[in-house]
Amino acid sequence: MMTQVAVERRPATGMTAPRITGETVLWLVLAVFITVVTIVPLLYTIDSAFYQETPFGLSPRRSLTAIVNVYTSARYLSYLGAALLLAGIVTTIALAMGILMAFLVARTDIRGGRALDIVIIMPLFLSPFTGLIAWIVLGSENTGFVNALLGAGAARLGFDLGPVINIWSYAGIVWVMSLFFTPFAYLFTVNNLRAMDSSLEEAARMNGATPLQAIMKVTVPIMTPAFFAAGLLIFVLSAEVYTIPGIIGSTTGFTTLPWQIYIDSTVAPLHRAHAAAAGTVMLWITVGGVIIQRRITRVAERFVTVGGKGQRAKPIALGRWRAPALAFVLAYGFCAVLLPLVALLVFSLMKYSSVSFSADLFTTKHYVDLFSIGNTRLALQNTLMLGLLSGAVCMVAGTLISYMEMRRKTVLASIVAFIGVLPVAVPGLVYGIGLLWTYLRTPIYGTVWILLLAYIAKFIPYAIVVSRSGILQINRELEESARMSGASSLTALRRITMPILKPTLAAIFFFVMLMSIKELSASVLLASQRGPVLSVLTWSYMESGNFQFAAAVGVVQSMIMVALVVITRLAFRVNLEKALAKG
Amino acid sequence: MSRVQIKKLVKKYGAVTAVAGIDLDVAEGEFVVLLGPSGCGKTTTLRCIAGLEDVSGGSIEVGGHVVSEPDRSVPPERRQIGMVFQSYAIWPHMTVAQNVTFGLKLQKLPAEVVSRRLRSALELVGLEDYAERHVSQLSGGQQQRVALARAVALEPKVLLFDEPLSNLDAKLRERMRFELRQLQQRLGITSIYVTHDQQEAMVVADRIVLMNKGEVEQIGPPVELYKKPRSRFSAEFVGLTNILGGRVLASGGRTTVEIAPGWALEAEAGEFRPGDAVDVIFRPEDIQTSLNPLAGPNGFPARVKSSFFLGNVADLTLETHGIELRGQLSPPQLWESGREIFARVDPAALVLLRR
Ligand SMILES: Nc1ncnc2c1ncn2[C@@H]1O[C@H](COP(=O)(O)OP(=O)(O)OP(=O)(O)O)[C@@H](O)[C@H]1O
Ligand SMILES: [Mg+2]
Numbered sequence: 001m002m003t004q005v006a007v008e009r010r011p012a013t014g015m016t017a018p019r020i021t022g023e024t025v026l027w028l029v030l031a032v033f034i035t036v037v038t039i040v041p042l043l044y045t046i047d048s049a050f051y052q053e054t055p056f057g058l059s060p061r062r063s064l065t066a067i068v069n070v071y072t073s074a075r076y077l078s079y080l081g082a083a084l085l086l087a088g089i090v091t092t093i094a095l096a097m098g099i100l101m102a103f104l105v106a107r108t109d110i111r112g113g114r115a116l117d118i119v120i121i122m123p124l125f126l127s128p129f130t131g132l133i134a135w136i137v138l139g140s141e142n143t144g145f146v147n148a149l150l151g152a153g154a155a156r157l158g159f160d161l162g163p164v165i166n167i168w169s170y171a172g173i174v175w176v177m178s179l180f181f182t183p184f185a186y187l188f189t190v191n192n193l194r195a196m197d198s199s200l201e202e203a204a205r206m207n208g209a210t211p212l213q214a215i216m217k218v219t220v221p222i223m224t225p226a227f228f229a230a231g232l233l234i235f236v237l238s239a240e241v242y243t244i245p246g247i248i249g250s251t252t253g254f255t256t257l258p259w260q261i262y263i264d265s266t267v268a269p270l271h272r273a274h275a276a277a278a279g280t281v282m283l284w285i286t287v288g289g290v291i292i293q294r295r296i297t298r299v300a301e302r303f304v305t306v307g308g309k310g311q312r313a314k315p316i317a318l319g320r321w322r323a324p325a326l327a328f329v330l331a332y333g334f335c336a337v338l339l340p341l342v343a344l345l346v347f348s349l350m351k352y353s354s355v356s357f358s359a360d361l362f363t364t365k366h367y368v369d370l371f372s373i374g375n376t377r378l379a380l381q382n383t384l385m386l387g388l389l390s391g392a393v394c395m396v397a398g399t400l401i402s403y404m405e406m407r408r409k410t411v412l413a414s415i416v417a418f419i420g421v422l423p424v425a426v427p428g429l430v431y432g433i434g435l436l437w438t439y440l441r442t443p444i445y446g447t448v449w450i451l452l453l454a455y456i457a458k459f460i461p462y463a464i465v466v467s468r469s470g471i472l473q474i475n476r477e478l479e480e481s482a483r484m485s486g487a488s489s490l491t492a493l494r495r496i497t498m499p500i501l502k503p504t505l506a507a508i509f510f511f512v513m514l515m516s517i518k519e520l521s522a523s524v525l526l527a528s529q530r531g532p533v534l535s536v537l538t539w540s541y542m543e544s545g546n547f548q549f550a551a552a553v554g555v556v557q558s559m560i561m562v563a564l565v566v567i568t569r570l571a572f573r574v575n576l577e578k579a580l581a582k583g
Numbered sequence: 584m585s586r587v588q589i590k591k592l593v594k595k596y597g598a599v600t601a602v603a604g605i606d607l608d609v610a611e612g613e614f615v616v617l618l619g620p621s622g623c624g625k626t627t628t629l630r631c632i633a634g635l636e637d638v639s640g641g642s643i644e645v646g647g648h649v650v651s652e653p654d655r656s657v658p659p660e661r662r663q664i665g666m667v668f669q670s671y672a673i674w675p676h677m678t679v680a681q682n683v684t685f686g687l688k689l690q691k692l693p694a695e696v697v698s699r700r701l702r703s704a705l706e707l708v709g710l711e712d713y714a715e716r717h718v719s720q721l722s723g724g725q726q727q728r729v730a731l732a733r734a735v736a737l738e739p740k741v742l743l744f745d746e747p748l749s750n751l752d753a754k755l756r757e758r759m760r761f762e763l764r765q766l767q768q769r770l771g772i773t774s775i776y777v778t779h780d781q782q783e784a785m786v787v788a789d790r791i792v793l794m795n796k797g798e799v800e801q802i803g804p805p806v807e808l809y810k811k812p813r814s815r816f817s818a819e820f821v822g823l824t825n826i827l828g829g830r831v832l833a834s835g836g837r838t839t840v841e842i843a844p845g846w847a848l849e850a851e852a853g854e855f856r857p858g859d860a861v862d863v864i865f866r867p868e869d870i871q872t873s874l875n876p877l878a879g880p881n882g883f884p885a886r887v888k889s890s891f892f893l894g895n896v897a898d899l900t901l902e903t904h905g906i907e908l909r910g911q912l913s914p915p916q917l918w919e920s921g922r923e924i925f926a927r928v929d930p931a932a933l934v935l936l937r938r
Contacts, residue, residue, distance in 0.1 A: 477672035482685065485685050
């Protein structure tokens with residue numbers, strides 16, 4: 001009735017040497033792939049900084065000229081200063097808005113409550129660059145919708161208003177970037193605020209503090225590490241943005257270091273070594289950010305008592321501030337999502353740029369024209385395909401990497417997981433140039449596959465971090481009991497772990513897909529005529545001044561992203577923002 | 584139903600030695616309990632038997648075949664060992680029936696065999712009507728039973744339990760102890776059971792393996808473990824104990840031990856010489872008390888320090904010759920604090936251990 005275990009006494013048939021299982025082989029393949037994809041371009045970039053350069057690339061001779069020039073010349077240092085200053089301003093504004101809204105949603109009786117989450121986080125799922133196009137449409141000095149409408153209104157009242165806002169300015173750069181970095185500040189503080197043990201505040205109240213005093217004296221100090229961490233992240237991310245300051249800055253004579261990297265690596269005569277050297281400067285910024293972040297987290301763990309058992313604090317009554325508070329949040333959503341999308345749509349349907357809005361002005365011609373260009377259709381295909389592929393690869397590879405790290409606990413598994421999250425500290429631009437030069441002489445250069453590599457390298461860290469927190473919640477015994485029931489390690493992974501992990505997997509897949517669709521900074525460098533993608537089309541139409549086409553492509557891109565968010569929510573019942581906040 | 588032989592089992596995690604050389608021979612159909620304080624290596628031993636951990640030294644044989652040796656082992660799925668986990672490890676995305684038949688279907692058994700085994704496993708644990716339930720709709724106790732049914736349905740050679748009752752409330756835990764024991768006897772499956780609850784161990788075990796710091800402290804039937812502890816650790820871990828240090832005064836027909844100047848106790852003969860330092864060990868329930876001197880050896884006067892009513896017994900603290908003694912009186916009898924009374928311990932109840 002029962003078959004004997006096929007094992008003999010000493011010659012040990014059926015005994016397996018430890019752990020050469022299907023699981024291990026699969027993991028090994030992925031680990032090697034991820035290591036190559038993430039590390040090689042990085043090393044290549046760093047290495048490139050130490051060569052002499054020619055107008056067409058690098059000469060084979062070593063030189064320190066570029067490094068010395070970038071690290072010491074007043075010109076490059078002023079670019080660096082400009083980038084840091086811009087990042088500082090953007091961080092301050094985004095942090096202030098994000099924390100205020102997080103506080104309103106998490107701790108007050110604001111109308112709408114958690115439903116406001118999606119309003120505030122939605123901009124995260126749209127491309128900031130598309131937002132820029134929209135705000136150019138809205139806020140240009142003479143032709144912008146806002147100025148035109150306000151001016152027309154004023155004229156009717158009998159006075160000349162003149163331009164109210166001008167997006168082609170430093171303030172314009174700050175405005176658009178702040179709008180799109182605010183969700184990060186919100187996302188990384190709202191859960192801390194929600195989870196804070198309310199008994200701490202209540203104790204302050206029992207000691208005679210007013211609600212406001214309790215917040216200022218207890219909540220704010222306790223939350224400071226979380227605020228600081230969010231600020232640091234925003235600073236690092238905004239310091240590396242070159243697209244928005246680039247497009248606006250190039251007409252207003254304003255240059256940041258990332259933009260100079262872009263110029264040095266794409267505009268003839270090339271300054272490849274300079275670009276690489278400046279790339280290493282950007283690396284220092286993110287490395288510094290990561291180190292400070294680590295430190296803060298350690299300090300924070302020592303004294304932040306979030307997630308205590310105490311029940312949720314009673315929401316603070318806003319009283320007569322209730323309506324203005326809601327208005328503020330909705331106004332943010334309006335400026336960051338609704339207004340830009342509507343403006344883009346309207347603009348893309350106009351025959352030519354005008355502010356008269358008469359009916360005969362409107363046409364679908366741009367869309368027809370756009371999609372009669374084979375390039376656009378190809379870009380649409382490529383965008384979807386790359387999104388699906390990078391989502392799938394990151395989902396599988398990231399999950400397997402963190403699974404091996406947490407379940408098998410070998411040194412090698414931890415090293416691979418560490419390498420996998422490394423790219424989180426690498427600006428997309430730096431990855432872009434690294435990949436570009438790494439694959440210059442290989443067949444994948446100039447194809448969409450180089451973009452796939454870039455997306456995987458850039459987004460695998462999210463996959464690893466999010467899946468890690470998902471796996472953390474699965475009791476190891478669930479898998480072990482499958483082993484005891486006769487399942488091999490791979491069967492247990494497939495039949496038990498993966499199904500239980502399904503919501504996390506879906507969240508990773510869709511998030512990476514969204515991020516890939518809107519990725520611009522690496523794509524701009526890597527995409528070519530043969531392998532265009534939507535985000536790069538918006539970029540090149542903007543650069544060549546064809547704003548209507550840029551807007552039309554932006555609309556298509558945004559529609560895809562909105563559809564994806566809706567699908568994840570309705571069909572897969574996955575709350576992307578929740579999955580993200582956990583990671 | 585297989586014999587399990589563990590020989591010099593060692594398991595190290597880096598610098599930590601979780602199991603430090605264990606020898607254990609479990610007979611066919613026997614129910615053995617691994618008992619010991621937290622961190623003594625019970626779970627680790629069990630996981631080595633299951634094949635979930637590779638061993639660092641020694642060997643494990645099941646049914647006469649080596650399944651674990653350093654650097655080579657039969658993977659858990661091929662050992663035909665069933666295991667009930669502390670967390671139950673019921674798969675949340677499956678129904679009760681899917682949980683129980685998971686392993687049967689992996690074996691590609693014919694459908695009628697699968698459904699027969701499913702039915703009899705569920706009957707065994709009293710969950711016939713729950714086959715199509717989702718596990719999230721089950722109580723803790725029911726999940727426990729599903730875990731058991733799942734392990735039993737595979738008709739394993741050996742069943743392993745890792746603190747299977749520790750997540751249940753006290754009442755249910757007590758009932759499940761008896762049920763588990765009965766079930767094991769009915770099926771006659773060789774079972775190894777981990778717990779740190781000594782009462783649980785006493786109820787279910789044929790033999791108890793008392794572990795301490797990765798080593799076996801004592802192996803024996805429950806009664807022997809309780810009555811004849813072979814070490815201070817055994818005596819202290821199992822039940823309440825009085826341990827008095829002393830010196831042997833005389834040996835012969837009985838061994839006389841001086842506990843304090845002017846106070847000696849007699850125990851039954853042992854291999855001791857005058858002058859040996861020993862521990863005198865006896866259980867609280869071996870103390871008798873009375874207002875008047877008690878007849879027989881080992882009577883002594885004592886003062887009552889405290890006395891509490893615990894229901895089935897009365898707990899008592901006595902002081903004599905500057906030494907505190909713990910007593911438990913059944914039927915319960917309360918003494919006034921400060922009262923001078925007489926107490927006695929039967930020589931047969933004393934256990935002497937060389938220090
Ligand atoms: N994976 C591991 N890595 C490192 N050390 C471990 C690991 N598992 C167990 N240990 C250590 O081995 C020792 C024995 O652990 P084990 O889990 O076997 O104890 P236990 O007797 O089951 O205790 P408990 O009653 O608390 O469950 C402990 O000191 C523990 O810290
Ligand atoms: Mg244990």
